[in-house]
Amino acid sequence: MMRHFSALFAGLIFGVGLVISQMVNPAKVISFLDIFGDWDPSLAFVMGAALIVTAIGYRLVWHKTKPLAADRFQVPANRTIDKNLAIGAILFGIGWGLVGLCPGPAIAALLIGGVPIIIFLAAMIVGMLIFEGFNRLQS
Amino acid sequence: MENFTPLSASIGGALIGLSAVILMAFNGRIAGISGVFSGVAFAESGDKLWRILFVLGLVVAPVVYHAASGLAPEFDLSANIPLVIIGGLLVGFGTRLGSGCTSGHGVCGLSRLSPRSLVSVILFMGAGMLTVTAARTVLGS
Numbered sequence: 001m002m003r004h005f006s007a008l009f010a011g012l013i014f015g016v017g018l019v020i021s022q023m024v025n026p027a028k029v030i031s032f033l034d035i036f037g038d039w040d041p042s043l044a045f046v047m048g049a050a051l052i053v054t055a056i057g058y059r060l061v062w063h064k065t066k067p068l069a070a071d072r073f074q075v076p077a078n079r080t081i082d083k084n085l086a087i088g089a090i091l092f093g094i095g096w097g098l099v100g101l102c103p104g105p106a107i108a109a110l111l112i113g114g115v116p117i118i119i120f121l122a123a124m125i126v127g128m129l130i131f132e133g134f135n136r137l138q139s
Numbered sequence: 140m141e142n143f144t145p146l147s148a149s150i151g152g153a154l155i156g157l158s159a160v161i162l163m164a165f166n167g168r169i170a171g172i173s174g175v176f177s178g179v180a181f182a183e184s185g186d187k188l189w190r191i192l193f194v195l196g197l198v199v200a201p202v203v204y205h206a207a208s209g210l211a212p213e214f215d216l217s218a219n220i221p222l223v224i225i226g227g228l229l230v231g232f233g234t235r236l237g238s239g240c241t242s243g244h245g246v247c248g249l250s251r252l253s254p255r256s257l258v259s260v261i262l263f264m265g266a267g268m269l270t271v272t273a274a275r276t277v278l279g280s
Contacts, residue, residue: 097268
């Protein structure tokens with residue numbers, strides 16, 4: 001029960017953060033990526049502030065042996081830098097640069113983005129399904 | 140740099156960080172949206188509800204923000220529909236293949252000094268910047 005409430009609250013806070021920082025606005029993101037154009041460094045400040053809070057917060061949280069509302073911490077253990085990581089990041093970056101949307105802001109913009117955001121999310125879901133299909137075929 | 144908004148960027152970013160800390164402190168999870176969201180479909184059945192609720196929180200956030208502040212968030216998407224579809228496919232496939240996105244690798248991964256996340260961030264930032272630069276050059280603006 002508690003973990004459901006905390007998840008809902010965390011999503012809400014995340015979304016409000018995206019709105020206040022204007023990360024839900026594709027034009028704002030594109031103007032950060034447009035380094036040779038009319039450059040807007042705001043996204044770097046979003047990331048920087050988020051990093052500072054998360055780095056400090058994680059350190060404090062991990063003094064405990066387990067989370068407050070779950071059995072264990074689930075933190076990725078993989079340390080291998082491989083092809084999938086690199087190619088995935090590049091493909092994601094291209095998609096991000098084409099539209100100015102990544103998963104979090106796209107979901108947060110569902111109710112404010114009209115038909116285009118629904119199309120983006122549908123395509124994103126299809127892209128995820130295609131990956132899952134390839135993944136299962138290989139194993 | 141006329142649209143530079145360092146204060147609201149920092150406040151918003153701090154809230155994003157707070158969200159990540161809350162999700163780790165209570166649920167023990169990384170706030171990587173591509174992973175949280177894809178798990179709505181692909182995670183085990185006992186592992187779905189918290190994800191659905193997190194996504195619900197994201198979705199209602201602009202409405203809550205508008206109700207509390209009276210301000211309506213701006214949304215300016217200039218890409219045409221074919222580009223939106225291609226972009227969506229690439230973001231969906233790429234985030235799964237690369238195990239994360241701006242929140243998972245960028246915020247959470249860099250915070251815990253993950254070498255994988257550092258590589259991912261450098262590559263997706265670089266690819267994003269190259270893509271926008273190329274688009275500007277090709278389309279000319």
